[in-house]
Amino acid sequence: MPCLSLRGTRFSAAWETTSYGQQGKLASETLNAQALRQIDAQTGGLTPGIFPSTTYVRDSDYELIDPGHSYGRDENPGFVVAEKVLAELEGGEAGLLFSSGMSAAMAIIQSLKPGDRIVAPRIMYWGLRKWLVVFCEQWGLALDLFDPSAPDALARTVEQAKTRLLWMESPCNPTWDVIDISAAADVAQGAGATLVVDSTIPT
């Protein structure tokens, strides 16, 4: 599943609050392999259970029994653990799982406002490029595509007009080029833009 990882302060790990094993001493690789060691209190199971439930019980006042769980799509306990593991692996602040790469892309693009500007490479996943070219205008979004092989094209395009979102891929589809994410982040940060790195292709 594609993961959107929001970079920032590191996720505060849940295993610190569990009382089993030697949680504090385990390497992060081990903790991630064990899904942050969120041991099931009832059974001692080392991996989180699977929750097929879509909806959750409410009382006679229609209040949720557990306010933390209202619907399976966004709060499935198994997905939440997977999001935390992925955020931890990425050194991100949080993770969100989507059922497809395009749905993750749409969630990000739908967070923009009319008038916002997106900068993206000319060579990228054709499906998203087509969506951007066809639909940006009718959503009131400005789009600039740059030639990724031209030196300084990225920086020049981002600086030309106020950019809200710099969309990059790594590895790129279809070239599998790996970009310098740190350099792209510097360009985005310098322009006050948010950098997105779409890594759907290797997933």
Ligand SMILES: Cc1ncc(COP(=O)(O)O)c(C=O)c1O
């Ligand atoms: C870079 C990139 N982004 C997005 C997608 C779309 O992913 P999905 O087919 O899961 O919607 C793809 C699919 O190949 C991709 O390569």
